[in-house]
Amino acid sequence: MSTTTPGRRGGTAYGAVRGVAGRLSVVTKGVDAVPSDGLTVGAAASLVGVTVRTLHHWDAMGLVSPSERTAGGYRLYSATDIARIHRVLIYRELGLPLDGIADLLEAPATEPLVEQRAQLVERISRLQEMVAAVDRLIEAKNAGLLLTAEEQVAIFGRDWQPSWVAGARERWGETDQWAQYAERSAEMTTEDWKQVAASISTLDEDLAAAKRAGVVAGSTEGNALAERHRASIGAFFDCTHSMHVCLGRKYVADAGFTAHYDAFEPGLTLWLRDLINANAVANGIDPETATWS
Secondary structure (H helix, E strand, O other): OOOOOOOOOOHHHHHHHHHHHHHHHHHHHHHHOOOOOOEOHHHHHHHHOOOHHHHHHHHHOOOOOOOEEOOOOOEEEOHHHHHHHHHHHHHHHOOOOHHHHHHHHOOOOOOOHHHHHHHHHHHHHHHHHHHHHHHHHHHHHHHOOOOOHHHHHHHHOOOOOOHHHHHHHHHHOOOHHHHHHHHHHOOOOHHHHHHHHHHHHHHHHHHHHHHHOOOOOOOHHHHHHHHHHHHHHHOOOOOOHHHHHHHHHHHHHOHHHHHHHHOOOOOHHHHHHHHHHHHHHHOOOOOOOOOOO
């Protein structure tokens, strides 16, 4: 199984993790920068990187209030207040609501801090899992298949060409269908792919058997087989009847696809194309004018 490239990260989740790490790294520095006589709201906002309006809001809701006063009665933030602000910012980086943050800040002094730390670690762990999932999605979109060349051949058979995946990405990499495929592919394991390969092989055998049995295009059984084939494609992206017709054309025009189907039964490619077209007509699509839509 291929792995993600070190250093490549998915936006929001990774940003949150980095935000927490960065915030933790400046807490001590920020507290040390507070003069003994405290900071005005403007100076405090500048130090911790929030707006004055934010500090006023937190003061109003009792989240963080300046605890010192000047001789003239102006309120000042002490080093302890600044440390509390940093705690709020850490919790906020992790996506906790302000009400929940208030509960954490006001927890009884006897409550072990290790409990709060455990909550942070758990949240960071979930965010890191999100990062990994986003990385996997990025790789799936770029690579097309999260299997090594050896795994692909082992699963899909000796006739499989790993280069086909790169060709498909080059042709369809910017389409909505490729994005859908990448999203679903990113969640699939090697065992999932084995099941997919087995299911497709069974379908191909059933199509060949139906052709030998004389199933004709447009019949109830023929339309059911066409729908089953369309559903096999729908496992990777939403395939309309019009798209299905376009794929049927490609099967006939492409020597590789023709060789694949005709290996199960001579003439199977043309027969499948006719099944697809007849089923499309039954669903209101004219195969002559069908487009990739």
